[in-house]
Amino acid sequence: MYLVVEQLLNGLQFGLLLFLLAAGLTLVFGIMDFVNLAHGSLYMMGAYFAATFVGWTGSFVLGALMALGATLLLGIVLEFVALRHLYGRDHLDQVLATFGLILFFNDAVRLIWGPAGLALPLPAWLTVPVQIIPGVYYPAYRLMIIVVALLVAALLYLVVMRTRIGMLIRAGASNREMIGALGINIKLLFTLVFGLGAALAGLAGLMQAPILTVQIGMGENILILAFVIIVIGGIGSIRGAFMAAIFVGIIDTMGRAFLPDLLRKVLSGAAASTAAPALSSMLIYLLMAIVLIVRPEGLFPAAKR
């Protein structure tokens, strides 16, 4: 029973991390109608910035905050210099251009930081297990990821639903031409949205960095999951991304945790051990296929024109 609680937390933590990545992607895709494959590169840059700044300042929190600012800035510069010219173009052109950006960022990182990767060690106060209910211990750092991601989700909700900027973002999501015609500075809005998305990706990257290693190409595998999430949740919908990310995180983790034992009841030990990891990594794609058949617009689609 305790194990189930612990695995649920693992799933929730993984899902919330994916949400941070998917939220930025769905904003940019849904509101700006822009396919950004380089979103994973911003995730990677967040991790590299954090590893560097934490090394400089010696403080994890300060370094992380600086890295967040740096990714926001990088996102805004990137939008201004390169992506702005691609808005009117075909999706395929955008895919090609942002794929080029992935290669650019990977080689830039190789030049600046070298090919070996970096470590981002945690401060001692984050490497202790915390007792959440009697008998269940959970790593403090993973708990912090859950708390931070929930706070960010709440903040995003408030910004999008309760502020003027949020209103413009929602209006942009349902009809871009119209809000342009009403005299809103759509260019500025897009730059802002892109910077916000970049900062969210950077936050996901820097929070994942101590768990994994900071390395070239770290954003490429996880970007696929982020795309799965925005397809399941409905493109452009933050609420959808939130729900879908938690579904995906929990399904993936529970699959890995319990499928091997279930399979061992019907298959031989060796066959079950081999089949279970393969099957469990398929589960989320199965979920996506089912959602696409039953509700092609996603589970929680953003209001459309």
Added chain:
Amino acid sequence: MKKAFWLAGAMALALAQPASAADSIKIGFVSTFSGPTAVIGNDMRNSFELALDHLGRKMGGKPVEVIYEDDQQKPDVGKQKTEKLVQSDKVDFIVGYIWSNVLLASLKTAVDSKTFLISANAGPSQLAGELCSPYVFSTSWQNDQTPAAMGLYMNQKGVKSVFLIGPNYAAGKDMLAGLKSTFKGEVVGEEYTVWPSQLDFSAELSKARNSKAESIFVFYPGAAGVQFLNQYAQAGIKQQIPLYTAFTIDELSLPLQKDNAIGIPGAQEWVNDLPNAENKKFVEDYRKKYTNLRPTYYGAQAYDAAQLINSAVVAVKGDLSKKDAMKAEMEKANFKSLRGPFKYGNNHIPIQNFYLQDVVKDADGQLSLKTVATIVKDDQDRFHDKCPMK
């Protein structure tokens, strides 16, 4: 891009010396030179180049030409690169292979063309058993040997139960099976993770903690070893359940694992401080030639591969058509291996010692690996009976 680079390099070389090209020793080298595990391929290439430097870049009086190919850690790419080296470059020897699944996919191409293949790392059980070949030699080990040595050490320590975690591919299965072949206690659980994409081991670590096992054993080569150790320490399990490893802590991962690696034992056939003259020279020259880098067992094995090839070429005085004589010479392992002398079994896998290594702070205050004890002497893999070669 990298391919184009090497291709351009090879073409420039071919243009520069058109007369001698036909009369050189051609070696194809397949390893991983891109992606997160490129550091391993680089270490193997560095060590192989150092061996050629030590040999005066000649074997049996003939110049040596090496063509490096990147397998991207993918079996299908490795197979294509092997085919290219064998069929269009017509290499005399083919060396390298970090990953067991890449080697298994590439093996047939080399063996069918009767090109000598020297595995400088991967040692799948099939290669030692039913797939053994007169044309294939190993300068590493069979996968099961290293974890089997770790199992013996755990018996010595009186460990009663273990939880096993490893990646779901050819080598991962061999490694866990190898540990089980010698470990006398109870195996409480056995988990396989998706390879190489799964980097978060939270679900597996939770299960290990809840299994109440007395110890955990893992096999995670390359960056995955860093990720596993980080998460093991962050979850606070390091204070609760001791960890035993094979191929998880090395000189490439140690600078990233840092203090998380202290106190975690590993088994290995080569350690940087093995006290023989060749090894001292290798480690010293490596650190001189490649500043800020330290050689690993991957590199030592690649260095030995160059020496093994040299011994065969010298024995036939550069006449590479004498394949039987070359095979007979290589079977003698007649060269000074960095791990000390070893013999070949009937399946061309070394019969060798395995050592216990520990992480310590060295004279410069840097973390490094140190030999603590010899776990097993002259160990032969457990699949040699299945090899039809006698």
